[in-house]
Amino acid sequence: QVHLVESGGGRVHTGDSLRLSCAASGRTASDYAVGWFRQAPGKEREFVAAINWTGGRTVFTDSVKGRFTISRDNAKMMMVILQMNTLRAEDTAVYYCAADLFGAGSSIAAEYDFWGQGTQVTVSS
Numbered sequence: 001q002v003h004l005v006e007s008g009g010g011r012v013h014t015g016d017s018l019r020l021s022c023a024a025s026g027r028t029a030s031d032y033a034v035g036w037f038r039q040a041p042g043k044e045r046e047f048v049a050a051i052n053w054t055g056g057r058t059v060f061t062d063s064v065k066g067r068f069t070i071s072r073d074n075a076k077m078m079m080v081i082l083q084m085n086t087l088r089a090e091d092t093a094v095y096y097c098a099a100d101l102f103g104a105g106s107s108i109a110a111e112y113d114f115w116g117q118g119t120q121v122t123v124s125s
Contacts, residue, residue: 002026002099002114009095009119012087018121020082022097029078033103035112036070036082038093038121048095049082050105059105063090087123094118 008020022034035050049060049070058070064084072080080097098112106112 002029002032004097004099004114004116006095006097006116006119009121011122011124014088014123014125016087016123017083017085018087020084020095020097020119020121022080022082022116024078024080024099028101029099030074032078032099032101032114033105034070034072034078034080035098035100035103035106035109036080036095037098037109038091038095039118040090040093043093045096045109047107047109050103050107051080052105053100053102057105059107061107084121087121089123089125092121092123094120 003025033053036048039045051070055072067086069083096118097116099114100112
């Protein structure tokens, strides 16, 4: 069992940066790949980025490549950071992190076993 808590969302302007954190608790939290997904009002949930359980592989959706990075720190408590730069209005959404045991970093939501409650990101021009 893994419990995920996102933080770092907020309201910013176009071109600004935000740093989202996903903190995972649970004895085997470091064994999980973590993905970030987002859902804008009236739209389907979509994949944003993922990092595999070792931290050696990252994947991004095309619209955020070159702007977002993802990293993890398994030292004390598993923490995954989504650094979002050069934000656009279309990045506005609720952002969720999710965990997949020994995952390779999938873009498919159904492959993730645990989800956080989400954090709102609003980008205005």
